[in-house]
Amino acid sequence: MPEHTVTSPETREPGTPVTSGVDREFTVAERSQTQLVLRRFLQHRAAVISLGVLIAVILLAYVGGMLWKYGAGEITPDNSQPPSWDHPFGTDAVGKDEFAQVLRGTRISLQVSVSVAILATLVGTLWGSVAGYFGGWVDSLMMRITDLVLTLPLIAVAAMLAHNFGGTWYLIAAVIAGLYWAYVSRVARGVVLSLREKEFVEAAKALGATDTRIILRHLVPNALGSILVNLTILVALAILLETSLSFLGFGVQAPDTSLGLLVSEAQTALTTRPWLFYFPGLFIIIIALTINFIGDGLRDAFDPQQTKVRQ
Amino acid sequence: MLAFALRRVLVSIPVLLVASFIVFALGAASANPLAPLLEKNPPAPPNVIAAETVRLHLDQPLIPRYFSWLGGLILHGDFGPSVTSTMDIGAELGPRFLVTIRLIALAMVIALVLAIVVGVLTAVKQYSKTDYIATFLGFLFLAMPSFWLAILLKQGGIAVNGAVGYPAIYTIGSASVPPPTGFGANLADILGHMILPTIALALISYASWSRFTRASMLEVLNSDYVRLARSKGLSRRTVMVKHALRTALIPLTTVTALDIASIIGGAVVTEFVFQWKGLGDFFLNAVRSNDTYATSSWLLVSAVVVIAFNLIADLLYGVLDPRIRHA
Amino acid sequence: MTSSGSVHHEEIDLSPGSGDAAGTRRGRAGDVVLEVRDLSVSFPSGDGPVRAVRGVDYVLRRGEVLGIVGESGSGKSVTSMAIMGLLPTTATVTGQVLFDGRDLLSLSENALNGIRGARVAMIFQDPMTSLNPVYTIGAQIAEAVRAHHDVSKEKALERAVELLETVRIPNARERISSFPHELSGGMRQRVVIAIAMANDPDVIIADEPTTALDVTVQAQIMEALQVAQDATGAAMVLITHDLGVIAGQADRVMVMYAGKLVESGTAEDVFYTPRMPYTLGLLGSLPRMDRPTERLTPIPGSPPSVVNMPPGCPFEPRCPKATDLCRETEPELRETTGPEHLAACHHAESLVGVVADEVFDARVADADTLAKLASEGEK
Secondary structure (H helix, E strand, C coil): CCHHHCCCHHHCCCCCCCCCCCCCCCCCCCCCHHHHHHHHHHHCHHHHHHHHHHHHHHHHHHHHHHHCCCCCCCECCCCCCCCCCCCCCCECCCCEEHHHHHHHHHHHHHHHHHHHHHHHHHHHHHHHHHHHHHCHHHHHHHHHHHHHHHHCCHHHHHHHHHHHHCCCHHHHHHHHHHHHHHHHHHHHHHHHHHHHCCHHHHHHHHCCCCHHHHHHHHHHHHHHHHHHHHHHHHHHHHHHHHHHHHHHCCCCCCCCCCHHHHHHHHHHHCCCCCHHHHHHHHHHHHHHHHHHHHHHHHHHHHCHHHHCCCC | CHHHHHHHHHHHHHHHHHHHHHHHHHHHHHCCCCHHHHHCCCCCCHHHHHHHHHHCCCCCCHHHHHHHHHHHHHHHCCCCECCCCCCEHHHHHHHHHHHHHHHHHHHHHHHHHHHHHHHHHHHHCCCCHHHHHHHHHHHHHHHCCHHHHHHHHHHHHHHHHHHHCCCCCCCCCCCCCCCCCCHHHHHHHHHHHHHHHHHHHHHHHHHHHHHHHHHHHHHHHCCHHHHHHHHCCCCHHHHHHHHHHHHHCHHHHHHHHHHHHHHHHHHHHHHHHHCCCCHHHHHHHHHHCCCHHHHHHHHHHHHHHHHHHHHHHHHHHHHHCHHHHHC | CCCCHHHHHHHHHHCCCCCCHHHHHHCCCCCEEEEEEEEEEEECCCCCCEEEEEEEEEEEECCCEEEEECCCCCCHHHHHHHHHCCCCCCCEEEEEEEECCEEHHHCCHHHHHHHECCCEEEECCCHHHHCCCCCCHHHHHHHHHHHHCCCCHHHHHHHHHHHHHHCCCCCHHHHCCCCHHHCCHHHHHHHHHHHHHCCCCCEEEEECCCCCCCHHHHHHHHHHHHHHHHHHCCEEEEEECCHHHHHCCCCEEEEEECCEEEEEEEHHHHHHCCCCHHHHHHHHCCCCCCCCCCCCCCCCCCCCCCECCCCCCCCHHHCCCCCHHHHHCCCCCEEEEECCEEECCCCHHHHCCCCHHHHCCHHHHCHHHHHHHHHHHHC
């Protein structure tokens, strides 16, 4: 049934001759790869809505935090207030405005998770693509190391390391990234392995292209989609791990704060001040949820075949 | 098949040895067991510190220390000295292991069954209302921090108990203290305590596994061999179960095994919220008290569990997929 | 499978295994066994419905081989998938498929299962993916037998051995416990053919049965198909994009383009007196053994998108004979050299006695264009 996949102009084989004048009435103007990806992403409704929500949350955390009448950590005369117009997320036992606290926690949690995603992606992609490209014993050795990292419960190892070295957000980020790169390297290796066998890479090799040229001109651009999708999902994973660590008491330490630490602090008075529990949790969920949807949209956009097989 | 199984078992032995060194080094590097003594005010007397240094073998370099730890472990089942001189790490780990493993095992079974049912259903009814709702819920659970979900469930349990006026759902601990008498009552008590933590732990894995099952099932449903099976005139049921499901579930074994480590991590968080005296509690205490032999031993136990599960998954994969078996 | 139909049908009737009860069920050679009426298929897409098949009519007679030719995207495979009820549920199918007095399109899944595999069987394009990797080939053939006959597993396996022997798989008895991955592509396609034969069907639809295989194996598979047809007496629909495959095998030929039939007739009609420029173009791009060919004549351009099709003949943009009439009105199939020879072209008569390189501009294949194509491929 491969016929009808060829029917829309986008799925045209790259080599199909488009002689102007011949199919003037049928061919939609050729679109560039970027335009195609963008167009397909915009068709993913959940992803587009999520992107809007995420941008709103980021603006709220960074710009809103500066404009809000109460500073984070500032002690107001109202303590243990339920949500009101003055304190939309209520206040805690000593009178800190929870809205300001959640915005600060969001900033820290986002900083940690975005740093983790970028750092782990850089290290993991390099590690995985070197292993995949060279293969043989290099590949075996490098991947056994990756496997060993993945054998350990990351949150436990992160807790151990963070307990001794941690406390500030960038050290937490470094600890988490130091474990998550292993996930990325697996994915990157898989992508490189499959690309390495593709005809266009073989063709480039046959034409005498150097390793560097093949990696830069053929592998990296084609792997970019998967890497980007993975980076996105990594942000969501990292925010969950960071908040869990902080919740257990091994992550970001007071007086600094993170969304996980806020939930942890709320635990002591769940029945009397439940708002302190719900709002930071809600922000974690919103951030992780929107990022996952964006990742899903990107995956569809980069690789339409994967999810919409012949449908 | 036997040769295949034997080869896989033999391959995991060196992996286990390397893992044991890594967890030992990781434990040793992550903290200084003497730090609490040194930071004490007033500081502990030098002879105490010297005695502790010898007792914890800190006077030896890392490598010999590792070998004496490994030797003691293999020969005498001794997990090494704890910073709490009265504590036997091995004796402590044993019962806690049973507590935690029953939580993990039950949560995995529930998550798997639920994931397969929902994954298959949403694949068969792709783009239906059921599919959209299940997909959204899946994404929601994936985005939910496990500790938050656990607390939410615990609060729900407390609310139910408040409403009915007696403790209908256990929200704290892994069993009643003291345990009720009689085998039946004891079992019921343990299962009752497991309800909420199991749900909390299962939902997280369920979310990613059901997504995976759905994708795998969709791929198989669109495959040429399912089309050929349909063209033979087989009933829908036969095609679905014998051809589609049977093949779609094969990769799930690998995915499940890969997730074991993160489920153990999830169990630490879940046990913390529900105040279980399991492996999670042991680990958190060990980290807080810089008890490096205890953290290394804990990591080793979890590495053994992970490697064992991966071995089982590998063997199962071989049974399920003839292409692997013959390779 | 000779081009002379009547001799061929007599052979079938004499062949062992088909003159029994199945023979009376089958009725006489030359009767219509399958009739497709105004079949249309469309799929939803982001740019509007994809009209993959647009009103196809044809009949298939007992014992004959009907070749369906067309490029990728012409709707030839979708047509057969629609007949078998194998399209995804997102597809909209209209029209009728009459088999044994019943409309297959209106049958329930259950009723259809009584026909699929038993009376109408199908062979697919890619033998590498057509068999389930986790079951032995014996089990997969036996399953086809047991789907329609109440026999024991052992009996069904015996039948599987028989079938494998018929399609000339060596050591059939040992082979039934092999898994698909242990067989070559050609061997796997023989297994798929054996599955199609399993219940002595009346119709076998072979969808590009040799396309995915090595050229060296293609002839063997065509031979196996012939054996299958001889053994079962089934009528066969042979779908391909390769006129060469059809040439020696088909009694009648239909040409599809952009979801429609554009020419149909006996093999002689279509090959020797084509009346549609597209058919002519297809013939021109075929290397011939019977006369020296200086160069092949390609058809410029590519098939149109079947989303939002403009009015007029779908081949018009690529057609050197096109006029204003072609741009405005899509031609209907009409009689040309005889009542059985139909073509959809306003200018059918102007093709009398011409060959492809007189109609199509052969310059398309010059060095500049090739270089340009190569550089586009590089992007």
